Amino acid sequence: MANYTILFLILLISTILLRVLFKSRKPPLPPSPTALPIIGHLHLLAPIPHLALHKLSKRYGPLIHIFLGSVPCVVASSPEMAKEVLKTNESSFSNRPSVAAIDYINYGLQDFAFGPCGPYWKFMKKLCISELLGGRTLDLLHPVRRDEIQRFIKLLSKKATAGESVDVGGELIKLANNVISRMLMSKRCSENEDDASQIRKLMQEIKELPGKFNLFEYIWFCKCLSLQGFRKRLRNVRDNYHDMMERIIREHQEARRKWKESGGASDVVKDLLHILLDISEDQSSEMRLTQEDIKAFILCFEWKVGVGGNDTVDMEEGPGFTVPRAHSLVCVPMPRLNLFPSKLADLIH
Numbered sequence: 001m002a003n004y005t006i007l008f009l010i011l012l013i014s015t016i017l018l019r020v021l022f023k024s025r026k027p028p029l030p031p032s033p034t035a036l037p038i039i040g041h042l043h044l045l046a047p048i049p050h051l052a053l054h055k056l057s058k059r060y061g062p063l064i065h066i067f068l069g070s071v072p073c074v075v076a077s078s079p080e081m082a083k084e085v086l087k088t089n090e091s092s093f094s095n096r097p098s099v100a101a102i103d104y105i106n107y108g109l110q111d112f113a114f115g116p117c118g119p120y121w122k123f124m125k126k127l128c129i130s131e132l133l134g135g136r137t138l139d140l141l142h143p144v145r146r147d148e149i150q151r152f153i154k155l156l157s158k159k160a161t162a163g164e165s166v167d168v169g170g171e172l173i174k175l176a177n178n179v180i181s182r183m184l185m186s187k188r189c190s191e192n193e194d195d196a197s198q199i200r201k202l203m204q205e206i207k208e209l210p211g212k213f214n215l216f217e218y219i220w221f222c223k224c225l226s227l228q229g230f231r232k233r234l235r236n237v238r239d240n241y242h243d244m245m246e247r248i249i250r251e252h253q254e255a256r257r258k259w260k261e262s263g264g265a266s267d268v269v270k271d272l273l274h275i276l277l278d279i280s281e282d283q284s285s286e287m288r289l290t291q292e293d294i295k296a297f298i299l300c301f302e303w304k305v306g307v308g309g310n311d312t313v314d315m316e317e318g319p320g321f322t323v324p325r326a327h328s329l330v331c332v333p334m335p336r337l338n339l340f341p342s343k344l345a346d347l348i349h
Helices: 002-025 049-060 079-088 100-105 119-132 135-140 142-162 168-185 194-211 230-261 272-281 291-297 342-348
Strands: 063-068 071-076 302-305 330-334
Touching: 049 063, 049 071, 071 079, 100 194, 100 230, 119 272, 135 142, 142 168, 142 330, 168 194, 168 272, 194 230, 230 272, 230 291, 272 291
Parallel strands: none
Antiparallel strands: 063 071, 302 330
């Protein structure tokens, strides 16, 4: 019995010494506010996370260690610390954190923005620079951008004539969405067609879901639960997006077949989906693109600010990844004496 006791004490002391030894070799963590059980520091980040982090950095310094639920994070809040993270230690921080919503919607992070750094990501970067967003492609798609800007100016002209206000942010988002959608797959997002309505709703969901707080991302014992119905929403968005893109790809493939049968007219402008399909069919490409890869990729006025005599611009920030306004910027376009120069008038009429 005495031998077992001695053996147990030796093992216990050895374990304690080893833990102390290894713990002492770990680099010290940055300063951290007091965390709460289960939720960590989540309670300190509401309602506007980046403003809350700025407030914490003024108290605890430019490098902070916090817990988002059970997920450990390090926050760099100064240019010097950001340089250390993004440049000096680039290889350690080159990948973006895995977010369940993005992982699920983007077919396991097969897109360019969130894909892990590696051969596939480098190939997609090269593809973007040389093919999709190169000067030649942007020149070919210039008529698309010009047409959408003309439509936008017509809208502002109509509002100015009627003396009506304009949700500037909302209209600029519509303009950007229409340009991107037409460049990608030759479809507009702001018309009353079923297709356009479906695209608009899907893009809104895809934009919102990754930015929403979901328990199973941060609270470890909620990983197998779906208390907010988040997984169901993700599944619905993924299925609807998959069905829509399958149909659009089939339409493009049929158009390509007819184009080839007609001898390949040189005046046809290809959108980015056509270019991606060309690359997927190229046997000599250094990396083959699958259909899932393709699906995963994919002012001339004086303004009067405000309505009803309120001439101040509300700069309050709202929650979100892109620091949106808390309240829309609403302006009334005021026509000048010479509203449109002759060249611009030709574009509109």
